[in-house]
Amino acid sequence: MKRILVVDDDPWVRKLVRGYLERAGFAVAVAASGPEALTEFIAHPPDLVVLDLMLPGMDGLDVARRIRDSSRVPIIMVTARSTEDDRVLGLELGADDYVIKPFSARELEARVRAVFRRAESKPMAPRVIGAAGIRMDLERRDSWVDGKLLDLTALEFDLLAFLVQHANRAFTRLELLEAVRGTSYSSFERAVDSHIKRLRKKVEPFPESPSRFVTVYGVGYKLSTEGRREPA
């Protein structure tokens, strides 16, 4: 069950928010002051903090800052309508959302759920492919060999991606041209040689004796994973 820490100096607010959020299925802890909040935060780290910026004594922003120093826990700030500056400062500090007083507990619940939903949604599974020690993120258009970032041109990247996606299969130069340039208007096939050469230079440890970009005499090229185990 998700734990929420509610920090507010008003007993009424604490009581009502706690009641509402508990009925909504969360485990709620409360704190009435900054120091109390930090103590509770360390003793029982919550999954989310609802923080009133208008605390007596220690400023709510200080509390937020202190929490951020040690944790990435989501924070929802509560601000008064009039204190625009606090909202801005709070957001700069890395608050994840805010509600403005007076707010309805129902709205708070909705925002709490939204923050959790966002936090739980995976970091958007990257479209990553790999073979022969090469790894490519097609969306970012980043690529690595044995952990080292590569610097490829657009065409090189596309050619490599194609080979990685069809590792160990041999292609003719025309096929490679078509795969990379869409329509294979029969360009001079020797161009492929150049691209393979450039790829070898950039990704092979010893470009002069290629282990990955293998020439298939009389056919073309293939990306070989020979003698290489690929992690699933």
Added chain:
Amino acid sequence: MKRILVVDDDPWVRKLVRGYLERAGFAVAVAASGPEALTEFIAHPPDLVVLDLMLPGMDGLDVARRIRDSSRVPIIMVTARSTEDDRVLGLELGADDYVIKPFSARELEARVRAVFRRAESKPMAPRVIGAAGIRMDLERRDSWVDGKLLDLTALEFDLLAFLVQHANRAFTRLELLEAVRGTSYSSFERAVDSHIKRLRKKVEPFPESPSRFVTVYGVGYKLSTEGRREPA
């Protein structure tokens, strides 16, 4: 048809509100006191409750609490202007919205519709997003880089928001155009260059050597967060 229960001790208000809401297409029941409201609530559970806090005998907050004990039905509170203090805030915490006396029936209707709309709407979209040291409040259309408030045009803001929401992913100019302008009626792609340039000028510390708005040669642009690591 949506059923609304109106709780108010003033016969005039009951009559007026009932008449207006019925003409607006709702089925309306009324109650003049707390106990009456609860009886009616159990006998004919409504889809929404409009509740005056100033009831004789049982306090309006008590009624709200009793309703909440058994139901999540939306509640709109009616409060007097004079009692706008922390207590009012507390009272409002259990409600979905509130109107302040004196209120127009038209305003009440608007709030009723808004509450219904909210209840039926899909999960809340985030209104605070961030990436690469950039933070944006989509609702207020404020944005910051490293704590500094930005002054962006509408289009710049939308473009930046899109990039922040899809950080690290490379997009073609056409994709960016479409994301920002809705339909990508193939406008001149070079316009994107201009916008990227303007964004660089406004948010990069050294616009001449951009670290965030990265050109992906042969593809387009991407918003890069930090040093890229190989995905697991």
Added chain:
DNA sequence: TGGCTTTGCCACAACTTTGCCTCAATCTCT
């Protein structure tokens, strides 16, 4: 091994893409 085919390679020219300037059209306020 000899004769034929295929590949590697090079430097550079041709080409593509981007950065950015300016200006005009459009939009937004007052």
Added chain:
DNA sequence: AGAGATTGAGGCAAAGTTGTGGCAAAGCCA
């Protein structure tokens, strides 16, 4: 309507990429 801001277009220079063509080297087969 007018002033000011915003946005798109065209164009040019700079930066970066890719194809070319020929020759040397290597592979294949009888």
